[in-house]
Amino acid sequence: MATSFYKYQGTGNDFVMIDNRKLTFPADDEALVKQLCDRRMGIGADGLILLQDHPDYDFEMVYFNADGRLGSMCGNGARCTVRFAKQLGVIEDVACFLAADGEHQASIERDEIHLKMNDVQGVEKIGEDYYLNTGSPHYIRFVDDVENLDVYTEGRAIRYNDRFKAVGTNVNFVQRLGENEIFVRTYERGVEDETLSCGTGVTAAALVAGIKGMQSPLKVKVLGGELQVAFERNSDGSFKYIYLIGPARLVFTGSITI
Numbered sequence: 001m002a003t004s005f006y007k008y009q010g011t012g013n014d015f016v017m018i019d020n021r022k023l024t025f026p027a028d029d030e031a032l033v034k035q036l037c038d039r040r041m042g043i044g045a046d047g048l049i050l051l052q053d054h055p056d057y058d059f060e061m062v063y064f065n066a067d068g069r070l071g072s073m074c075g076n077g078a079r080c081t082v083r084f085a086k087q088l089g090v091i092e093d094v095a096c097f098l099a100a101d102g103e104h105q106a107s108i109e110r111d112e113i114h115l116k117m118n119d120v121q122g123v124e125k126i127g128e129d130y131y132l133n134t135g136s137p138h139y140i141r142f143v144d145d146v147e148n149l150d151v152y153t154e155g156r157a158i159r160y161n162d163r164f165k166a167v168g169t170n171v172n173f174v175q176r177l178g179e180n181e182i183f184v185r186t187y188e189r190g191v192e193d194e195t196l197s198c199g200t201g202v203t204a205a206a207l208v209a210g211i212k213g214m215q216s217p218l219k220v221k222v223l224g225g226e227l228q229v230a231f232e233r234n235s236d237g238s239f240k241y242i243y244l245i246g247p248a249r250l251v252f253t254g255s256i257t258i
């Protein structure tokens with residue numbers, strides 16, 4: 001059966017998007033998702049996202065990592081899904097949708113998607129580093145020279161250490177660039193490589209920057225462009241009103257036979 005697909009990217013984190021409102025995509029076929037995301041054997045992407053109907057929301061986003069496994073929350077993918085929902089006529093400029101970590105609100109403002117992330121509690125300190133969940137798990141390490149870091153090797157060493165090897169974690173290396181700016185590079189679980197951007201990772205990095213005294217909103221440089229993160233910190237150290245802001249674009253469309 002021929003199925004249309006749409007390829008989107010958000011600051012270089014790229015996704016195969018499928019309109020699954022008629023529920024014909026075989027979502028349990030891990031090998032198929034992996035093949036579609038393969039950059040030589042398929043379309044090529046960091047993940048695959050299904051946009052589905054939901055009785056209580058504008059839509060539901062179902063996210064798979066490039067390894068074919070059902071994923072947790074994806075911040076860049078969510079911004080792309082909001083843009084896709086607008087393209088399909090599912091929403092106008094605002095959305096309330098369901099993702100793996102629960103409800104999210106978003107708005108489209110010119111070129112940018114403003115995505116509300118869920119509140120964050122329980123930031124763990126591990127030596128000089130941090131570990132927190134912004135919808136997906138993220139390990140955060142601040143470094144002096146992120147540009148020249150071997151993110152693949154260093155990220156993999158943390159992702160596969162005794163603490164994380166079973167469930168996995170994303171690993172983010174962060175450099176402070178100025179008063180309100182950081183540079184983030186991410187080793188992504190499920191892709192098992194560095195990606196050009198990771199939305200939940202950038203969010204986690206910005207929150208840790210907040211713990212280290214930087215003020216919201218923060219400008220975040222990534223290999224694939226620029227994002228912004230805004231947040232408020234509660235007196236107990238938890239975070240609320242967290243927003244991830246940045247572009248999401250359609251790259252091309254096509255058809256696959258499944």
Ligand SMILES: N[C@@H](CCC[C@H](N)C(=O)O)C(=O)O
Binds near residue numbers: 065074169170190191
């Ligand atoms: N690229 C994503 C994060 C995706 C989740 C990650 N691969 C995982 O398995 O935790 C983003 O933009 O947030």
